[in-house]
Amino acid sequence: MEAPLTDQRPIVAVGGVVLKGDQVLLIQRGRPPLRKHWSIPGGKIEYGEDIRTALVREIEEETGVTCEPIGLIGVFEALPKREGDRHYVMVDYACRYISGEVTPGDDAMDAEWLSLPEALSRVAWDETRRAVQGALKFAKEAK
Template identity: 50%
Template sequence: MSQQRPIASAGLVVWRGGEVLLIRRSKPPYQGEWSIPGGKIGFGETSEEAALREVREETGIEAEIAGLVGVYESITEHGHFIMIDYAARWRSGEPEAGDDALEAEFVPLATALDRVSWDKTRTAIEDSLSRLGALKAPDS
């Protein structure tokens, strides 16, 4: 691990009805794995701005943040990352892979939980439901 400081990143759990937006990562680390859209926070950028920018760059989707889901940490051979995840509602656009994504699509909750390999991302997806007052978890 050559990195000397934690890297701050932001992600969005975007809901459209009962479906969650997922991306399949195109670059290391975790290339080829499914996750929520997100990435590094730029200097002078708030975590909310970074999360909305990342979802736009990776999927073409416009979203509205509903609230903070949680802050998660990952310390592995890939580095030390602090991830700030938000719940969001889909506003417009159809998912199209861009930037750091091989694929982008809305999938049912059960599919999302099955595809995502990192337990903290699964937790963020589940916890995001409580941030979206009007959204009810679909029967699966």
């Protein structure tokens, strides 16, 4: 369970659709929100950290994979639905795999390379599904 909401400002986070050939890297979330659900790796931007640095750091912490951002997919929001819910603003990028063996770490329970159809069937949130689909326009650059 997340700590009580003491600050009602939106939380800015980054997410990466990491592409390796015809595969997409997904994590199984280890913490709320959406604990145990499959998603793209990412997390909160630290104070003073630029977006791309945060993206590469979060993906490496959660998966052991080093990547390079190749294009902005879009900005997505998770608005609070009830009192105490957080408001997230997620900046999602398509990323090209550089190196590393997939090893779940930090906030991830599991991490896997999956085919696009399998990845789309596993993700829990429609906005994440749209981000994965949005990364396809960058797929040629990822190879």
